Amino acid sequence: EVQLLESGGGLVQPGGSLRLSCAASGFTFNNYAMNWVRQAPGKGLEWVSLISNGGGDSSYYADSVKGRFTISRDNSKNTVYLQMNSLRAEDTAIYYCARQTTIDYWGQGTLVTVSS
Amino acid sequence: DIVMTQSPLSLPVTLGQPASISCRSSQSLVHSDGNTYVHWFQQRPGQSPRRLIYKVSNRDSGVPDRFSGSGSGTDFTLTISRVEAEDVGVYYCMQATHWPRAFGQGTKLEIK
Numbered sequence: 001e002v003q004l005l006e007s008g009g010g011l012v013q014p015g016g017s018l019r020l021s022c023a024a025s026g027f028t029f030n031n032y033a034m035n036w037v038r039q040a041p042g043k044g045l046e047w048v049s050l051i052s053n054g055g056g057d058s059s060y061y062a063d064s065v066k067g068r069f070t071i072s073r074d075n076s077k078n079t080v081y082l083q084m085n086s087l088r089a090e091d092t093a094i095y096y097c098a099r100q101t102t103i104d105y106w107g108q109g110t111l112v113t114v115s116s
Numbered sequence: 117d118i119v120m121t122q123s124p125l126s127l128p129v130t131l132g133q134p135a136s137i138s139c140r141s142s143q144s145l146v147h148s149d150g151n152t153y154v155h156w157f158q159q160r161p162g163q164s165p166r167r168l169i170y171k172v173s174n175r176d177s178g179v180p181d182r183f184s185g186s187g188s189g190t191d192f193t194l195t196i197s198r199v200e201a202e203d204v205g206v207y208y209c210m211q212a213t214h215w216p217r218a219f220g221q222g223t224k225l226e227i228k
Contacts, residue, residue: 035217037165044206044208044219044220044221044222045157045159045165045208045210045219045222046219047210047216047217047218047219050217060215060216060217061216062216062217063117063216096164096165101153101212102155102167102170102171102212103155103157103167103210104167104170104176105167106164106165106166107164108164109164
């Protein structure tokens, strides 16, 4: 059974940093690209970032986070990360980890709140 | 960037009746490999999203056959042949042909 378990969310002040993790199980992690998708409170879904499979040499970002967020993966730990720097109030959202380019599986999400 | 426009944004439906959601993109979503990467997701209240349809018209395993997807180029449709109570939630289209990926605004389906 495919499982994606996000962690690392919490309350952070504007301008601060946070690193999210997503632990994957139930499939061959190295074979799949991985995404982060977020959802602000009461709002719709926003794609954030994708990292390619294998060595993870390719990464892509939404314009809203480019230059502030960095996606990475550790295939030995079956984990994908999202390093978030220079956080803003508008980054407040539930952050979901999702598998592959066609987004076939989602995690349960982790809440990030950016507030002073 | 690609803009995905869904309509309607609110969809009250009587149980047992059909429902249809439109999704239009600002550019063609045909990939250079010949595929069209348009997917549909359902998000029930309080839950994570779940994929229903991938690449326009392919139903995911476990998805009832009352759900179907169609379309081409820039116009796509999700159809529910007979709405059931468990279908309440928000439906999103998404394009995965171009960078950056983009979701539609979401369509909230409720029972009339």
